[in-house]
Amino acid sequence: MLVKIAWRNIWRNKRRSLITLASVAFALFFAIIMRSMQLGTYDLAYSSVINATTGYMQWQAKGYWDKQSLEKSFAPDSLQRQAIENTEGVVALLPRLESFALLASDKSETKPGFLRGVNAHLESQYFNLNEKLIAGRLPQSGETGVTLAEKLAESLKLNVGDTLVVIGQGYHGMSANGKYPVLGIADLKNPQANKSTVYFDLKELQFLTGAYGQVCAQVIIPEDHNELDQLKNRLTAKIDTSSTEMLTWREMMPELIEAMEADSAGGLAILFILYLVIGFGMLGTILMLTAERKPEFGILLSIGMNRLRLAWSTFMETTFLSFLGILTGSLFALPIALYYHNNPIELSGDMDAMMEDYGMEPLMPFSIDPEIWFTHGSIVLIISLIVSLYAIVSIFRLNPVKAMRR
């Protein structure tokens, strides 16, 4: 019956309850949508940058990441490599050799380029490189030829079948110059990578640069990218740490994390203000409710309802109202988040340029991670519970005679 009383009490003042419910629902709706948009964008940004650049974890020569030069490449020890491959949580190792060079064609000015020697089969298997092709193909093992990133090909005015000229410096100061047929063109999605990347077969780039048997990094493909730190610890125990090291993407790209965290902090500040508004809105309701009902509380105490039960009944009332608001806000947010999860907002103009500066796709997909609903629903519920303490404290301090006299 206490539940019945609490539920019916909500509807005693329908207009006030509906306004409170609507304010909770709207605030939660706004919070969920905002967070869903932010986290969805971050997820895409992370995966876009990670897939186009470092992967989740790399095995590198010590100091390579600070000074990315062929001089810091290394020849992976086959026993250590095998030990890594056999470690639980490791799916595969992908060798990469990377360098920089000037690129030229007979149709344009010289451009700086980023050369990446890879095993095309493995890159396709784990990073879907083949699916990014918009023309031609990737260089196969031992094949002479390159695949260009889309924007780079456009700026060099090259198409499949044309010739790319590479002028650079190889390992130990060797010259690294060559002419390569363009085998394919790929849209790498990541704007930075799209402007500069040239894919070689690993052996071909080793040959061009004279870095025979060398790699700049072995990209580790983890089973679960949410458990990178544990995996890193396991792998670090299996490598020669005097000359090599394991780095996660968080260590390699701290500026990406910082940018996201700075952006996230701005969003959280807005959410904090939103929650303050909800809190004060609910406090207003509780203040009115408590003031209006003091005589009734006095009666209930007089006829023998103990304070704990009375407080519990009032607490349930607040909780029901909050739950209704939470349910309404969550349900309204769901279809919108789902729609934009499947149909991300395409950015244009300044936003597009800004996202490109960060090396991200100019898309804003929404996240549908249930944790967003759970977290923000819980926050609103906790706020309402804290606010309901006012009524509870009032009940415990109530003098029934004075209350009935009001």
Add this chain to the structure above:
Amino acid sequence: MSVIEAKNLSRVYQDGESLIRAVDQIDLSVKAGEFTAIIGPSGSGKTTLLNLIGGLDSPSEGTVIVDGKAIHELKDNQLINFRLQHIGFVFQAYNLIPVLTAQENVEFIMLLQGEKPQLREARAKELLTAVGLENQMHKRPSELSGGQQQRVAVARALASKPSFVLADEPTANLDSKSTEDLLDIMHRLNKEEGITFLFSTHDQRVIDRAERLIYVEDGKIKNDTRS
């Protein structure tokens, strides 16, 4: 046997710099089965006296013994529980729970006492029938007239099987017909079931029906007569 025994009972309020003796050294004894009215002008201390007897207020001096228990010594929670088990209340403004039906209002007291649902339902129906509301059980207070609401309040007061019922101006808001009906019901319950009633009232119709009249003025009992 006395159900209520008050000795040297006083209640003093501070009003600015002056002290008001709302109840002033009253000695009172009410026996089981009495039908008693406390009368007197406004501000004479009738309601304060009822509040002290009902454990709603604490005396400044003196003792209140109800059913052999010194209730002025009880702590807040013990007092609430004592009221629930021993005292029925009827208020001037009915004070039913507006979101519950008549039957649920009567059951509510028994719920607080921890009675089983079947027993609650049966007793609520029996009491509402006794006060002539067998056809209004499922109506909420807002759907009942003032007289009907007060009859529900009487049924509620009796639901806990109290030692006595305290009624503070129970007919103040009722018309003549409703007042007569309510008095008939309470009188019948008093005669047939031996329920003790203690009223505070200004209402001549109640005064006419009371078997004992306690006249209070300036916080003191000036007269105590039995018919």
